[in-house]
Amino acid sequence: xxxxxxxxxxxxxxxxxxxxxxxFRWKKVNDFWEGVxxxxxxxxxxxxxxxxxxxxxxxxxKYYFQLDLDLDLVLDSVCTxxxxxxAINERYGLRLVRQEPWExxxxxxxxxxxxxxxxxxxxxxxxxxxxxxIGTDEGSYSYPSAESLSxxxxxxxxxxxxxxxxxxxxxxxxxxxxxxxxxxxxxxLGYPDARKEIMKYKGVGPKVADxxxxxxxxxxxxxxxxxxxxxxMNGFYGIGNPEKPMSSSEYxxxxxxxxxxxxxxxxxxxxxxxxxxx
DNA sequence: CAACAGGCTGAAA
DNA sequence: TTTCAGCCTGTT
Numbered sequence: 001x002x003x004x005x006x007x008x009x010x011x012x013x014x015x016x017x018x019x020x021x022x023x024f025r026w027k028k029v030n031d032f033w034e035g036v037x038x039x040x041x042x043x044x045x046x047x048x049x050x051x052x053x054x055x056x057x058x059x060x061x062k063y064y065f066q067l068d069l070d071l072d073l074v075l076d077s078v079c080t081x082x083x084x085x086x087a088i089n090e091r092y093g094l095r096l097v098r099q100e101p102w103e104x105x106x107x108x109x110x111x112x113x114x115x116x117x118x119x120x121x122x123x124x125x126x127x128x129x130x131x132x133x134i135g136t137d138e139g140s141y142s143y144p145s146a147e148s149l150s151x152x153x154x155x156x157x158x159x160x161x162x163x164x165x166x167x168x169x170x171x172x173x174x175x176x177x178x179x180x181x182x183x184x185x186x187x188x189l190g191y192p193d194a195r196k197e198i199m200k201y202k203g204v205g206p207k208v209a210d211x212x213x214x215x216x217x218x219x220x221x222x223x224x225x226x227x228x229x230x231x232x233m234n235g236f237y238g239i240g241n242p243e244k245p246m247s248s249s250e251y252x253x254x255x256x257x258x259x260x261x262x263x264x265x266x267x268x269x270x271x272x273x274x275x276x277x278x
Numbered sequence: 279c280a281a282c283a284g285g286c287t288g289a290a291a
Numbered sequence: 292t293t294t295c296a297g298c299c300t301g302t303t
Contacts, residue, residue, distance in 0.1 A: 111285085112286060113286085115302080158299085166299085206286090225284095227284065245294085282301100286297105288297100289295090290294085
């Protein structure tokens, strides 16, 4: 019933990867992680060097968890001081997953001014409203497609606890539905141009754009700056001022500092630092 | 009750 | 170009 994949010498921690806050529809039930992604309902368990799983094939696991990426090479490249070194040692094995672009866009529009539990609830509500039933588990619905969401009114989407984000979701789902090649277009752009493009969607500002580019488009130089990262960067490197509201210039300077400091995989450094927040 | 949570939009300076 | 109020929901 369950499939089995041997990691061999591939560094990977399922727990760190799924609990760090990059995804919102994975839950740990007993020892298994259960999640909805790419239109599938998947269960995965890590037992040391083995992954036991159902709901997908081995190729999907490698694809979703980006197991082909040489994690040690990436972490060596961003490991430029004692702070990030400590974070890496504490979270070793954390990988960025490969989110489906629309899932990611929708998720991070919801993520503004919200916490993880709240975000998950909004997504579950919208999935139950117009996602498709997947698997046999009760309440497991796929993410709602842009097509299905674009046919709902603001009130219906607002009923999913999305609050003031409802009109953003309406407008952006319609825009995406009307332009099926949107994600391919963005994928083929470099980071700066891709960022400009994705910020054209309603509800997508600098931080949300950077998250989407990092988690769905593998633009690893992207360095999302949220309130947590700003505090951390201020504490470690003395930049920014967490006491004041963040201006766009401050966002740009922190993000730019991070790219200079951590290099082309700055986004990986961000996720390791973020995972150690509090 | 106020403050805050993985920000963004639109208007005004 | 930059600043700033206001914002849905939910928890502490």
